Amino acid sequence: MVSFSQTEKEGDILIDKTQQDDTYRAGETIKVNAVIQGDLVIAGGKLIVNDSINGDLTAAGGELFINGYVADDVRIAVGRTTIDSEIGDDLYVFGGEVILTENAIIHGNLTCFAGNIEMNGIVIGKLEIKGDDVLINGTIKETSKIIGEDIIIGANAKFHKEVVYWNSDGEIDFSNSLINTKAQFNEDFGKEKSELSLTTFGTASFSLWIFYILSSFLMILVLHALFRNAFSNAVEGIENNWLKSFGFGLIYLLGIPLLIILALLIIIGIPLGLFATVIFIFSLLFGHLIAALLVVYYIKYKKDRNWGFWSITFLALVCAIVLRLLTIIPFVGIFLSVVILSITYGALTLKVIHSKKQLVKN
Template structure:
């Protein structure tokens, strides 16, 4: 069994062909027939998705139609095309510039519904700065620090804001209940067969916007991270269960050698890639190795978590089953992720963790190919 090549090809298959995709920059350019789960720094959906989309990233853009639900969390979100079902999003800055087929639930620092935006269901919005310039067919409940309404709301409305501004194009076709720190405000000509009532009791629903937005976005990001990590760990565990179990034995027998071989991998592969790119005939091989190496770094802490989970169970002589080890690996992955984001120290920990992990897997692969193991 060639553990390392199979493991990397498994990672490549998950990213390239599976319903879960993860990477620094993700571009969905081919039509997706089923649900997809995305995690990356930059995510662009430029093709039709027939199922649901779950996404977490720094910058997320939806530029083609989604015929299921959209659940997303990120720094900046742009929804520029039709979403057929519910949308639940959170982030620092969120722009809705298309039609939403059902309900929209949004949490953010800044939320903008452009004049092209249409929510066919209900709108529930919690944000610091809200600009509603589109149309809401159902009811609207908006809570924010600065709230500007310059669109059309057909259902009943509840608006809570430190500062509420009603634009010249605003139209309320049903009753409005509101609270503003300035007291009663002028709704101008916006009320169409409707009444606006100032309600002091709504003040109790006013949150600390900045902390709420930040907290919700952070929790959402961690939630999506755990979902993404669980899916990857589940697939890797199912495909390479025996490989991880045997690699732990190698790690215990050749701890120092494992670290050394892993360090050679982390340093040697980039050198090999550089040499390949220097030769014209080696460019295709260099591109392939680069892709595999990047995937190994992206999924490194998840692979390490699985290896560590097997190490813990064997060290403590636990006879745990598949699911127990999977969930233990998820817990360890979260711990490793928290540790590796510590400035400077995180880089050192990442190098050490990946060295032990890929070193143990490499040594196991050498043994399976009947190559003599190094002598201590």
């Protein structure tokens, strides 16, 4: 038996009783203070795991803290991740900032794609890192592959097997960190750095496809759990308002950047401008995921399908992959992206405007 939680609105979730089976949760803040006997899948703004998980951990969201033991694999797509415990098998992490404290022990391999990476713990298996600012100040027992704009090797770093790396400034000094092994600079690895760009992501590397699918699924899970009513309501009457939706969406895509610039030019408007910038960037990065959910809800509404929460979530993932493949086509992809995002945000905007008018009338 699997434990599901379909959160209708934003809220805090506390797991303080032992879960005997696989557990799924989505919410604004999720805190795990009890043992999970099976796998745990969580998605939300702030995620805190304080107790043991006897299966896999899969997580997506804004911020994640792992303070409890995880017996099997960990797969993460999170803005900021802090790991302060033992991982029984492999760790796959994709995000903005990743920190492994000195208490972190990864018994399998560590594969990490992120902006800022700080590794202070122990990796029993292989290490593969691609990022911008990379600090290695821990122990790696097997081979290492490190690609970064700026790589720093700390005083406590220990490499027990061969290291291959690429650094934007060329070769670096590994000092006394190499234990009866060697480090080799590979110029060709610089080409792999481009795999993390928005334009090539998902086309050049199978491993990046895996991360993309995982992160997309978990982000769709978050968006669906928190805003399912908004998607359901937005598709009503959309077939008669395609052009209107496109127009409102285009105003959003072109108008918001102008408003942000104006806000940043005024001192009192700087905080609002910065906040609007974050929201706007988020809407661009995850626009195709939001569009995928809207498409699935439209089909459900149009065809009168009796799809439940998880059916819609998985169908939206398939739709998101298709949209992603379409939007990476040169030139045509840019046009499709503008059209898709415009209709998506236009439809949502029109629904908000309609709802406000209804409130005024009442």
